[in-house]
Amino acid sequence: MDLLDAFDAGLEEFGRRVHKVGPGQWTVGTPCTEWSVRDLVNHLVGEHLWAPWLLRGATIAEVGDRFDGDVLGDEPVKAWDQAVAESKSAFHRPGALDIEVHTSGGLTPAREYGWQMTSDLAVHAWDLARGIGDDDTLDEDLAQAVWEYIEPQADSWRGAGIFGPAVKVPDSAPVQDQLVAFLGRRP
Secondary structure, three states: OOHHHHHHHHHHHHHHHHOOOOHHHOOOEOOOOOOEHHHHHHHHHHHHHHHHHHHOOOOHHHHOOOOOOOOOOOOHHHHHHHHHHHHHHHHHOOOHHHOEEEEOOEEEEHHHHHHHHHHHHHHHHHHHHHHHOOOOOOOHHHHHHHHHHHOOOHHHHHHOOOOOOOOOOOOOOOHHHHHHHHOOOOO
């Protein structure tokens, strides 16, 4: 699965679940123990508000604090839809993946940034599904692509505190279970 196909699949997986959040579910917990459903969606909306800026070459300082805090307002689903429409357009713009973007880790190839965003979408789609009691099954090709991207580097990210300790699953477990367990979640 190429990057843009995986990114689009990740948008679909997370977005489908955003649209299923019930009125009383925004405050319930998620497997990201520090985040409620609203916090989790806010995190992803914020990331996707940043993307068009970064893919146009803006620096962290130029974006500033405009996307700090609550970016969902009174209409979280609408905020998601608007943010991802612009983010998707920015990622699909011809040449967008051929540049370097400014991230908190320094200048990063846009393709790497795209895989980071895709990984966040996929894993947090699982988290959101668990939080709202929805089916947590991810697109199998997406789970495989994200696993292949994350597995070689996750231990170094874990050392930086990005992921919790891996949870043991059988080697025969589906790739989705291997992925989420590797990132500290219990499938």
